[in-house]
Amino acid sequence: MAPSLHPLIDNGLTKGAENFPGGKLYCHCADRKVEVTLKGNVLHNHACGCSQCWKPAGALFAVIGVIPVDNVSVTANQDKLTVLDKNATILRHACKQCGVHLYGRIEKEHAFKGLDFVHVELSNEKGWQEPQFAAFVSSVIEQGFPPDKMDEVRSKFKSVGLETYDALSPPLMDALATFTAKRLQKL
Numbered sequence: 001m002a003p004s005l006h007p008l009i010d011n012g013l014t015k016g017a018e019n020f021p022g023g024k025l026y027c028h029c030a031d032r033k034v035e036v037t038l039k040g041n042v043l044h045n046h047a048c049g050c051s052q053c054w055k056p057a058g059a060l061f062a063v064i065g066v067i068p069v070d071n072v073s074v075t076a077n078q079d080k081l082t083v084l085d086k087n088a089t090i091l092r093h094a095c096k097q098c099g100v101h102l103y104g105r106i107e108k109e110h111a112f113k114g115l116d117f118v119h120v121e122l123s124n125e126k127g128w129q130e131p132q133f134a135a136f137v138s139s140v141i142e143q144g145f146p147p148d149k150m151d152e153v154r155s156k157f158k159s160v161g162l163e164t165y166d167a168l169s170p171p172l173m174d175a176l177a178t179f180t181a182k183r184l185q186k187l
């Protein structure tokens, strides 16, 4: 049996709604849930196989999208949040009790500074943008996934219409490289 990639992917994608107004994300605690309110939809929603992004139980991949920082606010139980790794590029704000990541933020100079990283499955609303591609696919091997089963993983993504990459998608890699070139005054 093919492994579960993610609940939002395993049974095919559900297209997002146009003019989606956004919604609330909740951590997995039974009480005093951390609540984050998002204005509007996410962009560049994608699967991520890296070891740092939060994955629901049993899933091989995270699903994570970006949204402007100004559209993100913690609206309940902020005291339960902690930054997991203060040295990471993406400062992942997680619930101390249940471990769910509520949002990731970049504070240092970076092409994606100003965008927060969020998991839309933490919301009860329907209409979030569907995943657009799979990133950091080979990284699942670093977490113990058997390399000889990678064909199954990539085929499963392809079967729901998602392209697979071992870093980010070409437009996002180009954005990162453009940022570097400008910093080095090559562009």
Ligand SMILES: N[C@@H](CCC(=O)N[C@@H](CS)C(=O)NCC(=O)O)C(=O)O
Pocket (backbone or CB within 6 Å): 048, 049, 050, 051, 052, 053, 088, 089, 090, 091, 136, 139, 140, 142
């Ligand atoms: N192979 C590495 C890749 C880690 C990585 O580069 N993750 C990407 C995608 S989330 C990133 O932008 N990381 C920045 C960060 O984690 O702060 C792993 O699995 O840990």
Ligand SMILES: [Zn+2]
Pocket (backbone or CB within 6 Å): 027, 028, 029, 033, 034, 080, 095, 096, 097, 098, 099, 100
């Ligand atoms: Zn929690």
Ligand SMILES: [Zn+2]
Pocket (backbone or CB within 6 Å): 048, 049, 050, 051, 052, 053, 062, 136
């Ligand atoms: Zn990741």
